[in-house]
Amino acid sequence: MGRTKLAQTSWLLTLLCLPTAIAWAQDAEDINQTAQDDEPGLISRALDELPLDRTLEWLEEQRDDMSRRVTNMGRTVDDWLAGDIESADINQSYLRIRFNQRVGRHDAYFSNARISGRLDLPRASERWKLIFESENREQNSLRDQRLSNINSSEFTGGFSYEHPERNGWRFNHDVGVRGRIPLDVFYRLRTRYGVDINEDWYVGLNNRIFYYHNEGWGQDTRLFFTRRISEDWNFRIESEVNYEHKYRLTEFAQSFSLHQQLAERESMIYEIGLLGQNRPESEVDSYYAQMLYRKAIYEDWLVMEVVPQLLFEYRYDWEPDPRVQLNLEVYFFEFGNAVND
Numbered sequence: 560m561g562r563t564k565l566a567q568t569s570w571l572l573t574l575l576c577l578p579t580a581i582a583w584a585q586d587a588e589d590i591n592q593t594a595q596d597d598e599p600g601l602i603s604r605a606l607d608e609l610p611l612d613r614t615l616e617w618l619e620e621q622r623d624d625m626s627r628r629v630t631n632m633g634r635t636v637d638d639w640l641a642g643d644i645e646s647a648d649i650n651q652s653y654l655r656i657r658f659n660q661r662v663g664r665h666d667a668y669f670s671n672a673r674i675s676g677r678l679d680l681p682r683a684s685e686r687w688k689l690i691f692e693s694e695n696r697e698q699n700s701l702r703d704q705r706l707s708n709i710n711s712s713e714f715t716g717g718f719s720y721e722h723p724e725r726n727g728w729r730f731n732h733d734v735g736v737r738g739r740i741p742l743d744v745f746y747r748l749r750t751r752y753g754v755d756i757n758e759d760w761y762v763g764l765n766n767r768i769f770y771y772h773n774e775g776w777g778q779d780t781r782l783f784f785t786r787r788i789s790e791d792w793n794f795r796i797e798s799e800v801n802y803e804h805k806y807r808l809t810e811f812a813q814s815f816s817l818h819q820q821l822a823e824r825e826s827m828i829y830e831i832g833l834l835g836q837n838r839p840e841s842e843v844d845s846y847y848a849q850m851l852y853r854k855a856i857y858e859d860w861l862v863m864e865v866v867p868q869l870l871f872e873y874r875y876d877w878e879p880d881p882r883v884q885l886n887l888e889v890y891f892f893e894f895g896n897a898v899n900d
Contacts, residue, residue: 663882
């Protein structure tokens with residue numbers, strides 16, 4: 560019992576001290592930068608001799624080579640569908656690989672990876688995109704979506720068609736196949752709407768209606784209100800409901816969060832929320848608090864996320880469940896900035 564209390568206390572202190580540690584790291588980076596400015600020759604030579612630099616250079620070469628392959632594939636498919644000669648137009652095809660490591664009290668250790676991407680077809684059609692992914696929201700529970708849990712799932716591929724935006728409304732039609740035996744054909748309609756209520760408040764609505772031939776249909780609706788506090792801070796209230804007709808299961812979530820923009824490619828989210836479902840009976844079965852620190856750690860294609868969490872769940876008699884997640888994302892593209900895509 561004493562060790563359990565000590566572990567819980569240690570996790571809580573970790574959660575509370577993370578912002579201070581990040582700030583300290585930023586200060587240390589500033590000090591290190593000053594030292595580099597004072598002695599550019601000596602420190603630069605020392606850094607050049609580090610194996611880490613050579614490793615990063617090698618990784619960047621491999622990444623750039625893969626990015627060219629992804630872009631060339633998008634151009635090739637686009638040229639073939641367009642029935643025209645090769646074009647020099649910018650192709651916004653990309654590939655993303657996401658690695659997840661999670662350590663917790665009840666889940667112990669969990670590791671996974673997933674892949675997703677898009678082949679851009681600008682000349683074959685301005686609105687059609689070829690999509691492929693090893694996970695999608697319909698295959699994960701609302702709890703896993705909220706807590707950034709990455710679970711194994713079947714590979715899916717298909718086409719996405721986007722209607723032109725009209726009066727703040729955006730519609731996407733996705734049709735494709737889930738890679739399982741037997742093959743599972745799916746259709747998905749995505750609707751998004753957003754409008755400024757006044758100078759401070761913004762309201763948004765995201766809705767997804769989906770149908771899988773083997774699993775049936777379902778719906779996910781998310782409503783959120785965002786208030787701008789300052790140039791770097793935003794407050795957000797979000798409600799979400801997910802329904803799966805096959806299991807007659809309705810899940811719901813409510814959250815409150817603060818979003819802080821630390822730098823151009825660095826942000827922090829502080830969030831508290833609750834989760835529930837209607838089976839076996841309608842009730843709230845989880846409360847959680849989490850922080851999500853996200854930063855592009857190398858240029859704009861290598862992104863890290865650190866997510867300390869504290870859960871209180873009915874299935875564990877409301878005992879505190881401290882967890883930490885580390886996510887690493889690698890982007891392959893040759894256009895602009897795809898980090899936030």
